[in-house]
Amino acid sequence: MIRKSMLLLLALAFSVIAVAPALAQNPIEVKVWIAFTDGRLDWAREKAAAFNQQFPQYNVIIEGYDNYETLFASTALAFENNTQPSVVQYFEAATQNALDAKTASGEPQFKPIFEALAGREEVNGIRADFDDIVPAVRNYYTIDGQFASMPWNTSSAIMFSNANMLEAAGVESIPDTWAGIEEACAKIMAMENAPAHCITWPNHGWFFEQSVAQQGAELVNNGNGRQARATETFIASDAAIAFVSWWKSMQDKGYYVYTGAQRDWTGTYNAFIAQNVAFLIYSSSDTTLITKDAREAGFEAVASFMPHNGDVEYVGNLIGGATLWLTNGLSKEAEDAALTFLLWFSNTENAAEWHQVTGYIPIRTSAVELLEAQGWYEENPNSRVASAQLAAAKPSSATAGALVGGFPAIRNVVTTAIENILVNNADVVETLKAAQQDANRILEEYNLLNG
């Protein structure tokens, strides 16, 4: 008898546990993985908290990863274990991979947001308004005219100059060509209290791609992979050889300093702030921080366009940064929850504020207008540069940027080759040719499995 009632009690307890959450109307969870662990993660979390307050039926949880590469790999592994979040931030180079990525059962890993929106202009009262997105972003991320992912952080490669050092060396205007940089460096290094070196930038594939695009050259075939799936890379193109040769010559003259590691954002940043170099080519994503840190270090950092090859026509720069991808297989409610957050997260106010705290460009025309009206650009001229640089680009397949499978791996091949040139004095042309072969093999294998 006692045993029976115990069992009954137990059954009752279990059913309460099972039913309770449904009764309590727990908010729908939206897990968002992003590739930041610094102030940018804090900002995103602040925004998520504000969103959760505005939409109590949803609960957005943001998790930070060290960098794009780590997040990219962690997501791929999460899909293998079926522990993927609702939204993932994928960097621009992973766009083709994200489009092709499949789960073990053969389902696409991501759902294009235009598909999830299914023609809706707004979700939960938050307007999509894709016409408001600035052209540079639209050119890169739309595939067949539609957004597969939601733009968030968009940057470009720009140059920062130590204005005090330039003035002391008698460099009157900030150079905008490779030859101009060399001339300025000659003057700076001839000073009595010259810095250890003149210029630096991280050995990241992105700067290589920027320089190739600036010269109007494509990185891969088939219209930079935008007319049809790319099947061949042009890593040893004339434009690439010109850039890497110039890079090497700058190092040989003692102007460029290599910090010794690939993708070294920290070391190059510190060299500029410590005034060990006069110029830093960097991502505009840290414009606000660089300007502030420089001021605290006692000098003025001035932003300008990334210098280009003066011997050929300059056609403009590429974007960088990342977009937010919606994972596939969510319930309708969870998908709408994620969509609501994505649209809200990049609305005019948030886009403007995100630009102010970081240096990523405001991705909406309305955000630019808002910032103009607030007088932000008057006070912060450095913040204008990245947007202006992107707006100045002539629309073409070169400046749209490459869409290619296995791009992160190809980037790794490129930076490894460049490192070999910088550290071991390997021959530029031969090394790039070998890298092109490696990259073609990666692409061929990628297309074999995904084509």
Place this chain on the structure above:
Amino acid sequence: MNVPIMAMAAAVGAAYMAWVFRQMQRPFWWGLGLGALTGTLGSLLFMTPLDFCTFEPERKPMDNALGVLLVLAGVAIVSYPTGWLARYFLARGEDRKALRGEQVKGAFNAPFFVPLLLLAPTLVILALFLYYPALDLFRLSTLLARLGTPRTAFRCVDNFSRLLDPNFTIVTLGLLIAALVILAVMWFLRRRGDVFRNDVYRTLSSVLPIVLLFLLLSATLDLFEANYRSVVFSTFYIAGWTVSLGLVIGLAVAYLAFQPVKGASIYRTLLIWPYAVSPAIAGIIFFVMFDPVGGIINHVLGQLGLGQPQWLKDPWLARWTIIIASVWKTLGYNILFYIAGLQNIANDLLEAAAIDGANAWQRFYHVVLPGLSPITFFLVITNITYAFFELFGTVDFLTRGGPAGSTSIMIYEIYTRGIIEFDIGRAAAQSIILFIMVIGVTIFQFRTSGRSVSYGA
């Protein structure tokens, strides 16, 4: 099916088993029959999943060679245990027990399944989380497989043969000649008579394992194509120095800390401290210290007027930075075990040596060192494992394998292939090569120094 290859395997198996049967004084044709069977089965061990792809007509000689090696390995894996079993069943009662390594008299006497039962939980966990993934690694290593792509393509042994390009260098040749000369001299001395007191013989016999080790390392290096060869070289170089310096310094510090001085326990605690730091944190600490611009090392060197070495930019200096960081990291562990080992050395042995007139160095060399040999043996194995596998965190935070791949050790290369480039197949192949190497080093250890280890009476 590939009849000639299977016939070859059957012949090898038959020859081995015939030899076993003759040793056991049984008719050798029984062995021939059994061996032919194990040989055939052995050839199928690797070749069934591979479907004899290495012997297809369009394959390169390298693939054929790898195929032959795989067949032979399969034959060995099947035939050797069968040979052992055959010996066991053909042996007489007493010999059987000796083969089983069983103690005739012992405190623990239980049915044979009891130990197995006690081991079962561990074995289940090992099978599930170690052996199964390890087996899956072999499957992956034959595929063109990318992370996030369910589709795969069969690639036979391409992932391996792409890494190989045997090319024997003059260094290997020199070492081979040196080893042969030493062996010849030793053989000659032994033939002449008593070698127990012969100093030359003793020196040679202690030099021989070192020459053999270097010969083995050099020959291994020669197997690989240029890019992967430099990876393997960096691995050997960094691991070699990490292990040897770590042990020597560890023992020296432990010997000092073992002296009965005031507050010895505090020193010991502080000395073991670095072990508690994770390799990644060690990487960050050393990155900050060795930063050429703002690091403390170059600041001090600058103050002393010794210049500003570019620690992380020069390939050799970068390797040494990794070595210094990892020696520092393992030091606490080595000290811990050496202090424990020193406590186990009987004082009366040292006293007896002192009474016999041995000075401090002689006491250390002839009493303490042999007494520590089990600990040293254990530490060599654990340190090698550390240097091969755990250094990943240090490398990732210090140099990311740079400059120009000079610190990209094998484990880091696997990470680059698999996680950065998403090429799971090639990463799996490299993992297997690393796995084979670590097993090889461990067997070498057991064969050479393992024999001279004294575990006391």
